[in-house]
Amino acid sequence: MGARSDLDSTFDYEIVDEFLEHYSMMVDSMDIMIIDLSKPNMYEQSIDELFRVFHNIKSASSYLKISQMAKLAAFVEDALENIRTNHSSANEETINWLLEISDMFNAWKNDLTLDKELSRIKFSLLKLPDLENN
Template sequence: MGIRSDLEANFDFEIIDEFLDHYAMMVEIMEPLIIDLGIAERYHRSIEELFRIFHNIKSASGYLQMEPMVRLATFVEDALEQLRTRDAIVNDETVTWLISVADMFMQWQEDFKMDNELSKIHFSLLILPDMEKA
C-alpha cells in the first residue's frame, strides 16, 4: 500500500484531491523560482514565493501526517527565512541545493501518482550549502 492509498484510508477524497492539485502546481513552479534567485531584479519576489510554497507544503503535509515531507519542508523554510533578509542574489551552491530539493518534491509527486511509499529523503539535502559565499 502506497502513500495515496494511506491518505485515502485516513482522509476525505476531496481533501486529498485538493492537496494533490495544489502540490502539483507548487512543484511545477519551484525550479523557475529557484533559478530566478540568481537574478537581482527577481530575487525578492522569488524568495518570497518560494518561502510561501514551502510553508504551504509544510502545513498541508503536517495535516495529512506525511512526516518526511514536513521535515524537509520545514528545513527548507528555515533556510529560506535566512535568505529573505538578504539583498544579494544567492550563490550557485545554494541554487544547486534548492534544485535538488525541488527534485525530491518532484519524486514525491511521482510517488503519489504511482501510489508508492514516499521515497526516502536524500541525506545530501539535509546539509545546508554555504549560503554566504558569492
C-alpha cells in the same frame, strides 16, 4: 498499499485530491522560481514566493501527517527565511541545493501519483549550502 492509498484511507478523498492538485502546481513552479533567484530583478519576488510555497507544503503535509515531507519543507522554509533575512542574493551552491530539493519534492509527487511508498530523503539534502559565499 502506497502513500496515496494511505492518505485516502485516513482522510476524505476530496481533501487528498485538493492537496495533490495544489502540491503539483507548487512543485511544478519551483524550478523556475529557483532559477530566477540568480536574476537580480527577480530575486526578492522569487525568494518570497519560494518561502510561501514551502510554508504551504509544510502546513498541508503536517495536516495530512506526511511527516518526512513536512520535516523537509520546514527545514527548507527555515533556510529560506535565513536567506531572505540575511542575504541580498543566492549563490550558485544555494541554487543547486534548492534544485536538488525541488527534485525530491517532484519525486514525492510522482510517488503519490503512482501510489508508491514515498522515496527516502537523500541525506545530502540535509546539509545546508554555504550561504555566506556570495
